[in-house]
Amino acid sequence: MQAPATLEQAIKLGLREEEFQEITKILGRTPNFTETAVYSVMWSEHCSYKNSITYLKKLPKDGSKILAKAGEENAGLVDIGDGWACSFKIESHNHPSAIEPFQGAATGVGGIHRDIFTMGARPIAALNSLRFGNLADAKTQHLLKGVVKGIGHYGNCFGVPTVAGEIYFEDCYTTNPLVNAMSVGVIPPGTKMISATSYGAGNPVFIVGSDTGKDGIGGASFASADITADSAEQLPAVQVGDPFQEKKLLEACMELAKTDSFIGMQDMGAAGIACSTSEMSAKGEHGMIIHLDKVPTRQKNMKAWEMLLSESQERMLVTVKKGREQEVIDMFEKWDIHCQQIGEVTTEPRLKYYMHDELMADIPAESLVLGGGAPIYQREYSEPSYFADVAKFDIHTIAEPTDLKAVATDLIQLPNIASKRWIYNQYDSMVGAANTNTNAPSDAAVVWVKGTTKGIGSTVDCNGRYVHANPKIGAMIAVSECARNLACSGAKGMAITNCLNFGNPYNPEVYYQFVYALEGMGEACLQFDTPVTGGNVSFYNQGPDGAVYPTPTIGMIGLVNDINNKMTMHFKNVGDTIYVLGKQVNDIACSEYLHKLCKVELSPTPYFNLQEEHAIQQLVLQLIDKKLIASAHDCAEGGLFVAAMESAMAGNLGLDIQATTPNGLRTDAYLFGEAQGRIVVSVSEENKTAFENACGANATKLGVVTSNGIQVIGQDWGSMHDWKMKYDEAIEKYLN
């Protein structure tokens, strides 16, 4: 055994003094350097959730359709009927992307797909949620270009369509952008889910996929520290991706999944071999002997701790049934993938890592993992002081605009609202020949499950400014918007995954945001009956100017039972009547209009009522079911005007908003306010009566669909084509 490590080394690796003492207690001796390194990554926030698990556990995770609950497997698994199951998860790759945007984003995509196919599910859709600083800033442009290229590079080559996403530009994300990637996969009837477990003494343990190199060493610890000017020196902590290798690995794993030749499999993400061996062993309540010298490496003379911590991509750990080795080797060799036995399962639940027969580390598997020996902390929290300024906002201090058209023109060209086509055209949205959204856009992407009539709807949403203004309500709105997008597509939400992007948890105000955001999220998930199936916590998202907006990104999936009944968001026919469902409120708080055009930094969350929100979503689902509406699109950033314009532009049609400002409302609140729980729909002449009867007071008539002209409250605002050009080109102007 190596000499004992020092406290100084442990602290340098990211452990705290009391954690080092705890490790000494667990082992009954001072750990050596290799062991200390393993604990440092396994007990990092990224792997252990030590500062968040107390609150994550309070989220609702039960449901009749849930096949794999939060924390049980690599990703959640939901029953979508007729023997099919859907696996999905979202994960962050923020810090790597801040340093090396192309590889950071690319490996984020690769990592999340691996989480899905390691369960035996074939990925059918990818989504992403991005946050950057001001688009006029050269650094932001550099980061955005790199991230988009990275996502496209990996996803396009891997061959899974990127079907949806969201992006916001806010100053708080300048140093620390957010790059969250989500994958959705399906398991067909007759194929069993692959579990991340390992048991059966004497069963061989294989490493498959790419060779192990020095890239990404300590990535998990890197993800658990603030971004600073020195972060660029951490470059070796950023992994390098090879989508071609992952594509082959996917196909080989899909063939493996059809057999019963193995016990379990786990992908190597954060903390590589250390994490996969410990988590699989702990789950199977067994141990492993691992011979690190047998691991195929990219570099010569790698040290034991480097191999254990390496985050080289496109690797899996597989526990094979004894006697079935050759069958498994043949399967991977067919795809020219390394498949190397590196150890075997032991009854004693300890991990013993050897290097040329020298014992380098000897650790109880359970002591490393979440739910086992990994520490759990309760952090202090206190109400953020800026809340006082949020509360001070008074709508009367904002003069009503006199030139509405000028405001609307500016609004539609704001980067948070304008067309994202510069971004999404770089992603292959159609590979797989199952994404219905490229030709028929809807608020959530609906991907056909081939071989059935089902469609899986998916969406990612979170307005960080709302969460910043009020963490509890903001998080409720994020869940609600997901459910609303699905409802507008004809899908009932089934479950969520979350990517919790926050600042430093040791800051009590940041931790307050975290605690209350989770409370709101849990409440909304109960209301919509969408349990949480897992996700990812990303703390330490901050730069020199402080934390980013608390950004608990929600990824939600839903089911369209008959894909032919999916609802789209574009206007269909000239003469159709336009209505808005939901309540009209005299509210401009937290809107893009108020924040970007009126330059009000702090204001409360927009109007929101969870029960009303749910009722409106139920209503729109009924209207779709009864085939009474021709289009549905939710009101989000930019309010009613932008929602109606987006429906018009997507249908290459115009609109005439004839309804004047309702009593008690300011015109800016009517057109640009972001009160929640509203949906713009269009209705054909023949369905008008039935529609109005079905909606009652929940629908307000706005106007009609025109061929090209844009008229708003009696004013001629020009042609849709002119508006569309401005909307389409606003973001491109910064980037081409």
Place this chain on the structure above:
Amino acid sequence: MKFGVVIFPGSNCDRDMIDALRNDMQQEVVELWHKDSSLPNFSKEDCVVLPGGFSYGDYLRCGAIASQSPIMQAIKEHANNGGKVLGVCNGFQILCESGLLPGALLMNDTQKFECKNVFLKKQSSTAPITKTIKDAVLQIPIAHGEGRYQADDAIIAQLKANDQILFTYCDADGSVSNVTNPNGTIDYIAGICNAGKNVFGMMPHPERATNAILGNIDGTQIFESLILN
């Protein structure tokens, strides 16, 4: 007539092509593996399809490594005997790299990967794959980073003289201009065939437009023409 769809490591439109031909076009389809060195019972009437994707990761140059794979030798023989071969996207790149089609496909002039619907104007009235297409303009998606067709003047002149240009990019009304050129390709060329008119290459993806669920079946006209002729 049957189809054989080649699976290279890194192909990712292979399953889409198989589904389109087998389920939407109701054709007999066999799967071909890149390591095979012969085609199973293929006659002149049968068609080998090289699908889209990133064969062998497209390291080196797009299609360059695939062009040297064992199955390509068999496909060259098939083509030289007059057998039909269709390459879509990466398949088109492989056909150019292997010399079965003239010219080369370069990085898009936008320097970006582009995925979107484009419109194609049918050009060749003699190639089997276009001969009986009914509509003058088809909507077919593209998804590529290296789809800018280039060839020297002599080749272009020959392609034109011999009616070997299959499709050009256009707008919904069939007008051709620089605005409708998605990648800077020479003379708006989206697809070509060889002089013998039995080897076809095109960048757009007809297999993504054969099912009503996806809201576009224009691709069926291309396959129907290929099957009929």
